[in-house]
Amino acid sequence: MLVAEDLSLERGGRQLFTGLSFAVRPQQVILVEGANGAGKTSLIRILAGLSRYGFEGRVARHGPMLYLGHHSAVKALLTPRENLAWHVSGESQYTDDEIEAALSRVGLHGYEDVLSHTLSAGQHRRVNLARLYLSRSPLWLLDEPFTAIDVSGVAELQSLFAAHVKQGGAVVLTSHQALNIDHQVSRLDLSAGVLP
Numbered sequence: 001m002l003v004a005e006d007l008s009l010e011r012g013g014r015q016l017f018t019g020l021s022f023a024v025r026p027q028q029v030i031l032v033e034g035a036n037g038a039g040k041t042s043l044i045r046i047l048a049g050l051s052r053y054g055f056e057g058r059v060a061r062h063g064p065m066l067y068l069g070h071h072s073a074v075k076a077l078l079t080p081r082e083n084l085a086w087h088v089s090g091e092s093q094y095t096d097d098e099i100e101a102a103l104s105r106v107g108l109h110g111y112e113d114v115l116s117h118t119l120s121a122g123q124h125r126r127v128n129l130a131r132l133y134l135s136r137s138p139l140w141l142l143d144e145p146f147t148a149i150d151v152s153g154v155a156e157l158q159s160l161f162a163a164h165v166k167q168g169g170a171v172v173l174t175s176h177q178a179l180n181i182d183h184q185v186s187r188l189d190l191s192a193g194v195l196p
């Protein structure tokens with residue numbers, strides 16, 4: 001699904017990692033770990049093809065991917081229904097029932113048509129995460145998907161990740177939280193600075 005070869009990243013005069021090579025294969029969950037500032041967000045953005053700043057190396061992706069960034073891309077003056085419909089419109093055609101069902105899966109039943117600026121931080125984040133329930137992309141690149149999500153929401157997400165990889169998908173994510181996924185998790189630790 002993805003092959004990363006000899007990745008190096010320098011930021012603000014600091015070498016964050018060098019010589020990083022790995023592959024992402026179907027049915028893999030890869031947790032990118034490391035201290036604050038280790039380069040996790042930067043790595044996910046590089047894998048998604050969204051950043052080249054300070055970066056050397058090669059990333060080859062095969063097939064569609066879904067990237068969810070650290071910062072919620074939910075527009076305050078649109079409703080959750082409108083935000084989700086807009087976000088997924090580039091990926092495929094979805095019916096209003098499918099949009100509603102996805103919002104319901106993330107606990108937003110009853111909030112579909114309020115303005116998003118009236119939502120809590122966690123609800124805001126959940127609007128973004130609803131995209132995962134509609135995604136047909138096999139590769140998910142997720143930067144801190146659990147931020148602002150409550151305990152039951154985290155458990156739901158972890159079940160979703162397990163189901164996704166069991167169906168042949170792959171998930172690469174950053175998180176400062178320990179994972180409790182019913183599937184083997186590979187770890188990519190950036191704290192060491194220089195990886196094999």
Ligand SMILES: Nc1ncnc2c1ncn2[C@@H]1O[C@H](COP(=O)(O)OP(=O)(O)OP(=O)(O)O)[C@@H](O)[C@H]1O
Binds near residue numbers: 040043
């Ligand atoms: N646009 C930028 N310009 C200069 N330096 C940057 C930029 N973006 C990030 N950095 C630096 O790159 C380093 C890695 O940042 P990054 O956000 O990838 O870390 P992280 O491991 O995700 O951190 P955290 O756990 O705090 O989210 C940090 O030292 C940060 O200051």
